[in-house]
Amino acid sequence: MSIRNRIPRWCLHYWTRLTQPVALALWIILAFGFIAGVSFWSGFNTMLEQTATEDFCTSCHGMTENLREIKPTIHYTNRSGVQATCSDCHLPHNFTNEIIRKVQASKEVFGAIAGTIDTRQKFQDYRLHMAKREWQRMKENDSQECRNCHKMESMDYTLQSSQAAYMHRTYLATGQATCIDCHKGIAHRLPDMENVPQWSPPSSGAVKKKG
Amino acid sequence: MQRSTFNGITSLSALFVLLSIGVVRADYDAMEGEPESLRGNTPLLDEKSPPRLKDFPKEIKKPLPNYVGQPPLIPHSIRGYDITANSNPCLACHSLENAPKFKATPIGVSHFRDRDGHMLPDVSPSRYNCTQCHVPQKNAPPLIENLFKPVKSLQQ
Numbered sequence: 416m417s418i419r420n421r422i423p424r425w426c427l428h429y430w431t432r433l434t435q436p437v438a439l440a441l442w443i444i445l446a447f448g449f450i451a452g453v454s455f456w457s458g459f460n461t462m463l464e465q466t467a468t469e470d471f472c473t474s475c476h477g478m479t480e481n482l483r484e485i486k487p488t489i490h491y492t493n494r495s496g497v498q499a500t501c502s503d504c505h506l507p508h509n510f511t512n513e514i515i516r517k518v519q520a521s522k523e524v525f526g527a528i529a530g531t532i533d534t535r536q537k538f539q540d541y542r543l544h545m546a547k548r549e550w551q552r553m554k555e556n557d558s559q560e561c562r563n564c565h566k567m568e569s570m571d572y573t574l575q576s577s578q579a580a581y582m583h584r585t586y587l588a589t590g591q592a593t594c595i596d597c598h599k600g601i602a603h604r605l606p607d608m609e610n611v612p613q614w615s616p617p618s619s620g621a622v623k624k625k626g
Numbered sequence: 627m628q629r630s631t632f633n634g635i636t637s638l639s640a641l642f643v644l645l646s647i648g649v650v651r652a653d654y655d656a657m658e659g660e661p662e663s664l665r666g667n668t669p670l671l672d673e674k675s676p677p678r679l680k681d682f683p684k685e686i687k688k689p690l691p692n693y694v695g696q697p698p699l700i701p702h703s704i705r706g707y708d709i710t711a712n713s714n715p716c717l718a719c720h721s722l723e724n725a726p727k728f729k730a731t732p733i734g735v736s737h738f739r740d741r742d743g744h745m746l747p748d749v750s751p752s753r754y755n756c757t758q759c760h761v762p763q764k765n766a767p768p769l770i771e772n773l774f775k776p777v778k779s780l781q782q
Contacts, residue, residue, distance in 0.1 A: 581728075600713065601706065604712070606712060607713075
């Protein structure tokens with residue numbers, strides 16, 4: 416007498432149901448999974464996109480100052496109307512780094528709540544700190560955010576001014592320097608550059624603002 | 627009675643304004659043939675349409691100075707070069723330390739002297755604002771005929 420005969424029939428029936436689901440159920444589960452996957456991914460993506468728009472970035476009080484500064488620069492206003500906005504330079508385009516940066520940016524939410532840079536004066540005082548962080552980041556990733564648009568391989572040196580061509584040929588192409596080494600303050604006003612190599616203004620100090 | 631006085635004053639002042647406009651216009655016409663002001667012959671009450679802004683060329687051949695002591699012109703565009711107390715983008719290339727590296731024209735040694743004649747170890751604060759004297763050259767013909775001739779030694 417096998418063990419099978421001792422189990423009640425309804426139990427066996429139920430067990431068969433569980434172990435061998437009908438084909439339809441399988442498809443329903445798959446369909447639900449697909450729909451859930453699509454909606455989750457598009458929601459996630461929309462969220463990523465929405466938090467990288469200029470409107471979002473400048474919705475905090477601290478960043479309105481920045482927006483005003485970039486407006487007259489070539490990256491915002493130019494003859495052809497191609498525009499680089501906040502996320503084009505400050506958010507990595509490659510997915511992994513983008514997510515890392517997004518998580519880091521959650522720290523800035525606390526800054527916004529605490530009002531770290533919510534007045535012009537606070538922004539000015541904090542500018543060097545923020546600028547240094549961005550310069551460091553750009554230097555470490557070989558100015559990747561510049562190179563997303565400005566490909567060195569596609570630069571025609573003959574169309575550049577002789578000075579620019581010389582600099583790019585000598586320092587950029589040989590890898591001695593990366594974009595941010597020279598192109599500082601192209602989109603925002605510069606902080607106090609006193610101890611920044613190459614930039615240090617007159618050491619006599621009389622032009623420096625006091626306090 | 628008061629109202630009529632008021633009316634009289636209003637009409638008188640209106641007449642005066644009209645007359646003065648007439649006088650100004652008459653003066654203006656009388657000036658025709660004389661050197662023109664920036665407004666040209668546009669009547670005072672009209673708005674002159676401004677001339678088209680000229681583009682600064684990206685790069686021009688370094689022009690020779692016209693007279694001894696002339697601040698050299700800037701032979702390149704300086705868009706976005708903000709000279710502030712914080713930073714001086716001109717000196718980032720043209721300072722004495724940086725100029726050889728970037729093959730840029732170094733600033734004159736005279737710029738190290740302050741207005742009292744003392745030699746300073748670095749650029750004198752009174753020379754810090756480069757664009758006060760040095761300007762980029764637009765490709766613009768002279769507005770009026772200029773008979774100035776540079777001295778022999780500076781002629782091209």
